[in-house]
Every structure is written in structure tokens, then in C-alpha cells.
Amino acid sequence: MERFLNRKVLLGVTGGIAAYKCAALVRLLVKAGADVQVVMTPAAHDFITPLTLATLSKRPVLTDLFIRDGSGQWNDHVHLARWADVLLIAPASANTLGKMAHGQCDNLLLACCLSAACPVFVAPAMDLEMWKDASTKDNITLLKKRGVGIIGPESGELASGLTGEGRMSEPEGIVDAVITAMIGASKLAGKRILVSAGPTQEALDPVRYIGNRSSGKMGFAIAEEAAARGAQVQLVAGPVSLKTDHPGIERTDVVSAAEMAAACKARAPQCHAVIMSAAVADYRPARAAQSKVKKKDSGLDMELEPTEDILAWMGAHKPDHQRLVGFALETDNELEHALGKLKRKNLDLLVLNSLRDAGAGFGTDTNKVTLLAPGTDPQELPLMSKAEVARAILDRLEELM
Ligand code: CTP
Secondary structure (H helix, E strand, O other): OOOOOOOEEEEEEOOOHHHHHHHHHHHHHHHOOOEEEEEEOHHHHHOOOHHHHHHHHOOOOEOOOEOOOOOOOEOOHHHHHHHOOEEEEEEEOHHHHHHHHOOOOOOHHHHHHHHOOOOEEEEEOOOHHHHHOHHHHHHHHHHHHOOOEEOOOEEEEOOOOOEEEEEOOOHHHHHHHHHHHHHHOOOOOOOEEEEEEOEOOEEOOOOOEEOOOOOOHHHHHHHHHHHHOOOEEEEEEOOOOOOOOOOOEEEEEOOOHHHHHHHHHHHHHHOOEEEEOOEOOOEEEOOOOOOOOOOOOOOOOOOEEEOOOHHHHHHHOOOOOOEEEEEEEOOOOHHHHHHHHHHHOOOOEEEEEOOOOOOOOOOOOEEOEEEEOOOOOOEEOOOEEHHHHHHHHHHHHHHHO
16 A cells, blocks of 8 residues: 655665665555665665666665766755655664764765755664664664654664664564654544546537536545555546556546536545546537437537536535635636635635646646645745645645544
8 A cells, every 4th residue: 555655755875784674664665556766875785786776766865965977966965855744764883873963974874864854763772782872872862853754673683693672674664653643643544535537528418518627636636645654545537548556546537517416426425535636518509419420511609508517516515614715716806706616615624726737737746836725824835746736635624624
């Protein structure tokens, strides 16, 4: 199960025999859905090859702050640290822990530590006496005080042949500790969430329809992120070419606005949150022809009738325990219209899409949105991947739940 979907993990590997376990660690993180960038200290190279970790993480391993090939290039620790959602150092040697505690940064990993604004976890690994040493204890106390998560070490047989505390925790335990600390406490865990996604198609005749350009990517990203946070997701999808395989997502495929309305209305009352990200058609042909409409020399008039506004129905029938999220796409007086919609449709959160910005809107992998909730200032987000937008929306939803 992808419990850590799309999370960016900066994995620091330092010099210690437990570095051999990092291959399994990278594999588990990747299997959990994470993007892993490995940064090794120079000493770590004596214990495991960068090739192993680069192959498993599918990214080149970084070690040096400066690339000394005369090109003047360098690995940007600030950028790396900002990229990461979490910095995990495993194994963390006594030397690296000491340097971290005292703000030293004489290698790329330590420079990343100093630049990191994200949560930092370390999995210490060293011999018994080193772990018991007063300087190590003081360093751990200092790091804990600064909010660094300490995972392990555990007791057992050590590389020296001695038995005692100092063994690095097993990769499964480390991954579990990080994921639990990062998202295990999600308010969405165990909650039922309804997400609608994609376009609808309104039949004109057996072969033609009125549709729109929605790809469903935003709604699917929301469904996957909610499932990653432990929610039971009901995904009602219009005709899209996207796949889902998360066990936490139950998918229902529909075609028309009427089918989407029926599927959503049947599921909503049992849900703790409803997120209507589908681009539902506002109109459909009043009469769909039973057989293919033949071409004529004259023009073709078509009468359209409104479809049901599903979001408005949800707002009017919202149970007390439920939070309702709608989407809006406005082209003029954006904020004013969106705030009107928020109130009129009894929404708890409105995601205002911008079509003005390059990279935002239909079909792209990125989006630029503003989040509006009653009684709070608009939260304008930068251009982000749809996975990141999904996280921002669900972070706000969690605050509201
Ligand atoms: N929506 C819906 N049912 C419809 C049409 C839209 O539930 N028949 C939902 C969408 O899923 C989305 C929001 O309403 O959450 C989109 O609204 P939008 O198209 O921006 O505006 P409308 O409410 O249709 O109003 P207008 O077209 O006047 O802006």
C-alpha cells in the first residue's frame, strides 16, 4: 500500500556497517510511493556502493558539495533541503550526530541538515560504548530538543561481536516510524471520503456527446492522497483514461451528469467529506436521438436543458458531520464570484482554479489554485504539481474536520 505517496525523502547515509541495510530502506520507501534522493557522506562509500542506492532510488546519488571537475558546478544543498518533505539519516553515525548537534556542515549531507526546514529523523547506529558515551548522549539530547526524531537504536548483536544497544533499527521499523510521525495522525485516517473526478459526457445521439476537456488528474490526485492518509475513498469518475490501484479507493465509473448525480447522492450521506472536483456538464441535450443524427444541408438547432447541480444538492443536504469541498473556475471577478458560490452552495472549502496562469487548469500535471473558506483570508497557492495541490486541499480539509 502506498502510504507515503509522492512524499519527497532526502535519505542521508553515513559511514557505518548498518549502511548495508539502506538498500532495503530505499526499496521500502519507493514501494511506499516516495521519491527518494540519496545523499551519502564520503565515509558511507566504504560501506555500500552509490550504484546500488542510485539503482534502487532511480536517482543519481549525491555526495559532494562541490563537483571538482573544473566545471564550477556544485550540488545545491539549499535546493535539496527545500525539495524534501522529510530528511531521514540512516544510519546516523556518532560523528554525523555530533556534527549535526554542533551546527557543522563540512559535507553535503550536513549542509542539507542545516538548511532543512522539513521534519528531520535520524536512526543512530554505532557500537555499544560509543552509544553510551556521554558526548553521544548529550548530542542526542540536543537534537531531540530541536525536534529531531530519534528512531532507535535497538539492542542486539553488534558488528564488533558485542551485544547491547547501538544496532540500527530495521528498515521496516524506520519507514513505519517516519510515516506514522508524518501522516499516521491524519484526521482522514478511517474516514469515508467521496471524490468526484473527470468530465461528464452528455449524449446527443448514440455516437456523439457534449463534453469538456477535464482529464480527471486533479480528482484522482485527491483520491490517491486521501487514500494514502488512510481514508476509505469512494471515487466517482467520469470518462477518463486514468488508472487507480490503491486498495483504499473504490471506484465507480459514470458517463453522464445524471449518472454522476445518482452515484454521488447515493454515497454522500455516509461520507465524512465530499470533494466535488468533477467538471460536471451544466447542460445536456433536452432529447438525445435514438439513432445517429443525419447530416443535412441546413443548420442544426439543439435544445439544451440544465443538468442537476450536484454540489448545490450536497450543500442543501449536508449532514452536520460532513465537510463539503467544491471547485470553481471563474474567468472574471474571480474572488467575488467564488465567495458568492461558497456561501450559496453551503461549502466549507472552495478551490478556485485559475485559467490565467500557464501550467494551470485542464490536462496539465500542474495547477494553481486559491483556497477559500468561510471567515478566513483567501489562501493563494503557487503553481504546484496536482499531487501537491491535493495535499494542500486535504491539509485544509483536515483543519476543518
Ligand atoms: N458541479 C456540480 N454539478 C453540476 C455542475 C457543477 O456538482 N451540474 C460542481 C463541480 O463539481 C464543481 C463546481 O460545481 O465543484 C463547479 O462549479 P462551476 O462550474 O465553477 O460553476 P457553476 O456552479 O456551474 O456556476 P457558473 O457556471 O455560473 O460559474
